[in-house]
Amino acid sequence: MEDLGNVPWPPEPVRTERLVLRGSEARDRAAFIDLLTSPEANAYVGGPRPRDELERRTPEVPQQWPGSFVVDLDGEMIGHVLLRRTTETGRPAAVGKADLGYLFLPRAWGLGYAAEACSAALGWLDGVFPGEPVLLTTQTANLASMRLAAKLGFTEVERFEAWGAEQWLGMRSPVTPSA
Numbered sequence: 001m002e003d004l005g006n007v008p009w010p011p012e013p014v015r016t017e018r019l020v021l022r023g024s025e026a027r028d029r030a031a032f033i034d035l036l037t038s039p040e041a042n043a044y045v046g047g048p049r050p051r052d053e054l055e056r057r058t059p060e061v062p063q064q065w066p067g068s069f070v071v072d073l074d075g076e077m078i079g080h081v082l083l084r085r086t087t088e089t090g091r092p093a094a095v096g097k098a099d100l101g102y103l104f105l106p107r108a109w110g111l112g113y114a115a116e117a118c119s120a121a122l123g124w125l126d127g128v129f130p131g132e133p134v135l136l137t138t139q140t141a142n143l144a145s146m147r148l149a150a151k152l153g154f155t156e157v158e159r160f161e162a163w164g165a166e167q168w169l170g171m172r173s174p175v176t177p178s179a
């Protein structure tokens with residue numbers, strides 16, 4: 001994966017009913033470390049990272065790249081939405097295409113925040129890259145993620161084995177402006 005490249009970053013904050021999506025700032029550092037060290041949040045994405053390593057290596061402003069949205073609830077980071085581009089090492093159907101990823105702190109699950117934030121991020125992407133499809137890969141065993149993908153309008157392209165588990169590649173067709 002690589003970042004989205006040529007887009008203005010950080011963007012104007014994207015506001016939803018309950019959330020703000022914005023570029024990362026120094027005040028998000030502790031939440032990023034909590035997110036990446038959480039066993040629950042990383043159960044289907046390679047496992048948690050060691051806290052001492054992250055404390056040492058995380059830059060003052062973490063994950064500052066085009067397409068990396070902090071999800072902010074009342075001034076505090078609750079999740080990370082990642083819009084990236086798939087490189088040649090990805091599945092052939094996904095190469096060169098935009099890809100959606102998401103990771104929320106467990107205390108923010110089950111409240112509809114992920115769906116609200118991801119829809120807003122996809123809306124933002126439709127604005128900067130009109131007419132582009134978006135891909136998403138998730139483990140089929142990750143039921144919360146599979147439900148979210150369906151809610152966001154992703155439909156199955158293929159299933160495949162990778163990283164020791166069955167993976168689901170879904171696609172969201174481009175939004176076509178109404179006449």
Ligand SMILES: CC(C)(COP(=O)(O)OP(=O)(O)OC[C@H]1O[C@@H](n2cnc3c(N)ncnc32)[C@H](O)[C@@H]1OP(=O)(O)O)[C@@H](O)C(=O)NCCC(=O)NCCS
Pocket residue numbers: 040041042044045100101102103104105108109110111112113114115116137138142144145147148151
């Ligand atoms: C995947 C993940 C983001 C899903 O989070 P989530 O909170 O379950 O997702 P949603 O925002 O869709 O909220 C889901 C629930 O909130 C409930 N909810 C409660 N209040 C709500 C409200 N006001 N509005 C909407 N939904 C609400 C919904 O009923 C929904 O439950 P359902 O899916 O059983 O119908 C989360 O589990 C996570 O961060 N997992 C770890 C990271 C990961 O595995 N990422 C996948 C790799 S791409």
